[in-house]
Amino acid sequence: MRGRGKKYWLEEIIFIGPAVLFFSLIVLIPFFIGMTYSFTTWNGVNDEITFVGFSNFLSIFKDEGFIDSFCFTAKFTVVSVTLSNIIGLSLAILLTRRLKISKPLRTVFFIPNVISGLLLGFIWQFIFTKGFGAIGSLTQIPFFKLSWLGTESTAFWALIIVTLWQTSGYLMVIYISGIINVPTELKEAAQIDGANHRQYFRHIMIPMIMPSVTVCLFLAISWAFKMFDLNYSLTKGGPYNSTKSIALDIYIEAFQINRYGTGAAKAFIFFVVVALITFIQVRITKRKEVEA
Amino acid sequence: MIRILKNHRRIALEIVALLLALICLSPFYFVIVNSFKSYKEILIDPASLPVKWILDNYINTWKELRFPAVFANSLIITICSNLGIIIISSMAAYRLLRVKTKLNKAIFGIFVMAMVIPFQSIMIPLVRVMSSLNLNTSNIGLIICYFGFGVSFPVFLYHGFMKSIPISIEEAAIVDGCTSLGVFFKMVMPLLKPMTATVIILNTLWIWNDFLLPSLMLHSRELYTIPLAMNGFFAKYTKQWDLALAGLVLSIAPMIILFLSLQKNIINGIVSGSVKG
Known part of the structure; x- marks a missing residue:
């Protein structure tokens, strides 16, 4: 960089230096080291690191456990993203209709979000094993009498239920801000033109809140795909590894079985998939946004 | 007439919203209420309010959890x-x-x-x-x-x-x-x-x-x-x-x-x- 004096570089270092330093140390360097690890068989303890080329990746694609957790995570993401956005948007529509109690209810629906996912899992362990049983014997509704954490299909839905309970409120808050920002002229114009509720919803509100939809889909996908805490504390991947998310699988591979090499290879594949999903999703929804 | 109908609808919506909020809060009810019960009482009846509110759980946990x-x-x-x-x-x-x-x-x-x-x-x-x-x-x-x-x-x-x-x-x-x-x-x-x-x-x-x-x-x-x-x-x-x-x-x-x-x-x-x- 010619022509830039000492002062330029001094200021550059003072202002940007710390951020770049910590960011490189914690994110960039480990990220690249991780890529190298994925070509080795390292157990994390001794210094014996052997290069094995692509064999970690090949073994992952043959590893049924990993493929299962990939399928589980994909299924979980599709179901939870769809449902949490439907619920979040419905709550937002309900609470923007000038109900007397809408302000306090926004707070209520948001509360589960401020609690750690780990603690939510513990709370719901109690609800599923004891609370549901109690409701079941009071009301005789079969829904509450299932062994929620005991069978493969119900454990999946148990995770979905808790995720919906936790995240819908957050999405609701974002949808509410989108709905409130729909210009009043548009609402009035729709009324004058005699649009009914459904027409207003489809042709005015949805296109106008597309930016919120982008944000909410983005958030929900990233939460669901990276789910760890709740999974760890509620089902621990069980029963029979049927609910093991990719994040949990990588964690177990590296820190419980001590296969850092395969763990790193899985982590790299995980990164590629997350990056791809994010990229595709942002492109699609950005295209659908309209200007007022 | 239309106004009364509209009012009814609003009240119905308020009730729906309130019910949803109660469902959302119900896990907290279970957790809080049972934290004041003895172990035996939790097993017998997790749904109702404690017969006698006890603080022992909190005293023990406070110490144990540091x-x-x-x-x-x-x-x-x-x-x-x-x-x-x-x-x-x-x-x-x-x-x-x-x-x-x-x-x-x-x-x-x-x-x-x-x-x-x-x-x-x-x-x-x-x-x-x-x-x-x-x-x-x-x-x-x-x-x-x-x-x-x-x-x-x-x-x-x-x-x-x-x-x-x-x-x-x-x-x-x-x-x-x-x-x-x-x-x-x-x-x-x-x-x-x-x-x-x-x-x-x-x-x-x-x-x-x-x-x-x-x-x-x-x-x-x-x-x-x-x-x-x-x-x-x-x-x-x-x-x-x-x-x-x-x-x-x-x-x-x-x-x-x-x-x-x-x-x-x-x-x-x-x-x-x-x-x-």
Whole structure:
């Protein structure tokens, strides 16, 4: 960089230096080291690191456990993203209709979000094993009498239920801000033109809140795909590894079985998939946004 | 007539909304109510109110969990991480926006792109890096990790926010002989307050509640944060619901109290953070 004096570089270092330093140390360097690890068989303890080329990746694609957790995570993401956005948007529509109690209810629906996912899992362990049983014997509704954490299909839905309970409120808050920002002229114009509720919803509100939809889909996908805490504390991947998310699988591979090499290879594949999903999703929804 | 109908409809909607809210709150009811019961009573009847409200669970858990110490650990880590993240990310964002060299544009680009990297992709080597620097024995190492992970999103948020701050005031101050650090801390930083509030809220929700990173970085029980301590406690007292539930109530209480007292700010902060993000 010619022509830039000492002062330029001094200021550059003072202002940007710390951020770049910590960011490189914690994110960039480990990220690249991780890529190298994925070509080795390292157990994390001794210094014996052997290069094995692509064999970690090949073994992952043959590893049924990993493929299962990939399928589980994909299924979980599709179901939870769809449902949490439907619920979040419905709550937002309900609470923007000038109900007397809408302000306090926004707070209520948001509360589960401020609690750690780990603690939510513990709370719901109690609800599923004891609370549901109690409701079941009071009301005789079969829904509450299932062994929620005991069978493969119900454990999946148990995770979905808790995720919906936790995240819908957050999405609701974002949808509410989108709905409130729909210009009043548009609402009035729709009324004058005699649009009914459904027409207003489809042709005015949805296109106008597309930016919120982008944000909410983005958030929900990233939460669901990276789910760890709740999974760890509620089902621990069980029963029979049927609910093991990719994040949990990588964690177990590296820190419980001590296969850092395969763990790193899985982590790299995980990164590629997350990056791809994010990229595709942002492109699609950005295209659908309209200007007022 | 139409008016009465409309009124009926509104009341029906209010009732629906209220019912949904009760369902949403019901897990808290179960947890709180049972935390005041004896173990036997929880097993016999988890649904009704306690026959006799007892505090023993809380007294025992408070001691066993070492709640004041654990709470202090969480607090120290959250506050230090927040302070560091705010200072380094706002300074970086300021420079990256005001001095648009090729290098700075590239650095900003890397910060933005790196937001996609999931934590699991770096956690394995990170543990190794931190232990080779001997930073895995104290909470300072954990705080440094939060600096590193926490910096890119706020840089992005501040960068966007600062575009609306006119550059002319700063130029005048520099002509008057202020240093650029002086200009930043005296003039720019105060203008960033709304965004700083958002950054604090998002960081606090994340750092206070985080489990995985602290579990990889903190090995001594003395340093445990609330989620870590609760994880150990829960493993030790599996199915001892009387103690476990009291522990859970204690653990979630600080965040819920904070949220209820600042709810409007928190929700606004979250909206502006997400919509710009």
